Amino acid sequence: MVNAPAAPSGGDPLEAAYRYCERLAREHYENFPVASVLLPAAMRPHIAAIYAFARRADDFADEPGPDIAERVQLLDDWAARLDLAAGSFNNPREASGDELIFVALENTIRARRLPRALFHDLLSAFRQDVTTSRYETWAAVLDYCRRSANPIGRLVLRVAGYDDPLLDARSDAVCTALQLTNFWQDLAIDWRQGRLYLPYEEQARAFAREADLDRPEMTSEWREAVRQAIRRTRDLFAAGRPICDAVRGRLRWELRFTWLGGMRILDDIEAAGCDVLSRRPTLGARDAPVLGWRALRWRTASPAR
Numbered sequence: 001m002v003n004a005p006a007a008p009s010g011g012d013p014l015e016a017a018y019r020y021c022e023r024l025a026r027e028h029y030e031n032f033p034v035a036s037v038l039l040p041a042a043m044r045p046h047i048a049a050i051y052a053f054a055r056r057a058d059d060f061a062d063e064p065g066p067d068i069a070e071r072v073q074l075l076d077d078w079a080a081r082l083d084l085a086a087g088s089f090n091n092p093r094e095a096s097g098d099e100l101i102f103v104a105l106e107n108t109i110r111a112r113r114l115p116r117a118l119f120h121d122l123l124s125a126f127r128q129d130v131t132t133s134r135y136e137t138w139a140a141v142l143d144y145c146r147r148s149a150n151p152i153g154r155l156v157l158r159v160a161g162y163d164d165p166l167l168d169a170r171s172d173a174v175c176t177a178l179q180l181t182n183f184w185q186d187l188a189i190d191w192r193q194g195r196l197y198l199p200y201e202e203q204a205r206a207f208a209r210e211a212d213l214d215r216p217e218m219t220s221e222w223r224e225a226v227r228q229a230i231r232r233t234r235d236l237f238a239a240g241r242p243i244c245d246a247v248r249g250r251l252r253w254e255l256r257f258t259w260l261g262g263m264r265i266l267d268d269i270e271a272a273g274c275d276v277l278s279r280r281p282t283l284g285a286r287d288a289p290v291l292g293w294r295a296l297r298w299r300t301a302s303p304a305r
Contacts, residue, residue: 017103018045021052024101038254046112046159049104053082054122054152056098061126071130079123082116112159118151135199138232142176144197149179160251167247173240174259180233181262184226184269187276188213198229218275226274230266237263244298256298260291 025048039047060074081102109116125148135141153171157163183190183197190196191213203210206225213222237259244255261283268281283291 014103014107017100017107018048020100021045021048021104024052024055038250038257040160040250043159043251045104046108047156049101049108050152050155050159052101053105053119056101057123057126061129068130072127075123075127075130079120082119108159114155114158118155121147121151129195133195135197137201138199141197141199145176145179146172149175160247162247167243170240170243170246173236174243174255177233177236177240178258178262180229180236181265184229184233184276185265185281187226188280198225202228213277216277218277223274226269226276230270230274233266234263253295256295257291260294264291
């Protein structure tokens with residue numbers, strides 16, 4: 001499990017709690033819009049608190065030491081702490097360690113009127129990661145994404161002051177697409193850890209066999225399965241694209257770059273013949289000029305390819 005950063009000392013206890021969350025975010029930043037300079041400054045502490053909560057829960061789910069029952073219990077305890085946070089810290093100065101996450105998070109939930117149910121959705125997905133390693137259908141995969149990815153987008157919107165069903169639906173499409181992109185990007189890593197998110201029904205259509213994932217390179221059948229999964233993922237990106245124009249200010253640029261980054265990874269996978277066993281596609285310095293150019297030309301040319 002990733003160790004918690006040292007708790008800050010001195011100063012206002014609420015500020016100290018947010019500093020703790022921000023430090024954890026900086027140390028373990030992955031694919032979450034918490035470290036981006038494009039994110040409005042007023043949002044960053046709140047996003048850091050959300051990230052810290054989710055990061056810790058993800059650690060519990062992925063911890064290799066405890067058995068399944070122990071990891072599920074850790075997540076159940078985390079959910080209980082979420083529900084108890086409102087009344088647990090009458091004196092935040094007494095909080096320490098991971099309690100600081102809940103000090104910051106509870107303030108964020110109240111200040112931004114965040115639905116607590118979205119956090120429980122996240123935890124249900126983390127529990128599923130502990131107990132489920134295969135998916136039969138696309139419906140099952142998309143239901144997982146509904147709880148593992150979509151709550152993040154809705155929480156970001158709420159923190160930014162948006163509460164609109166149409167925006168939620170478009171955000172859901174982008175967040176699911178980003179989650180799926182991460183699945184195809186990390187297919188080899190997940191396979192080595194005993195997980196596979198590409199559903200069996202798609203494998204069967206391409207006549208792909210799981211045993212072939214132990215080869216150094218992907219078979220033509222698996223390449224076809226990934227190619228079809230990418231097609232479905234691109235459709236979701238297209239459905240959610242309007243949200244990148246529907247928000248204001250710096251968040252608009254944050255969402256555009258996030259959208260473009262996800263599409264760029266799909267481009268890289270396809271350029272490699274959909275072989276994600278030989279090489280994991282990632283975004284790097286070479287991609288920055290392309291993404292910047294596409295962001296600047298957002299309204300005058302389609303950034304999809």
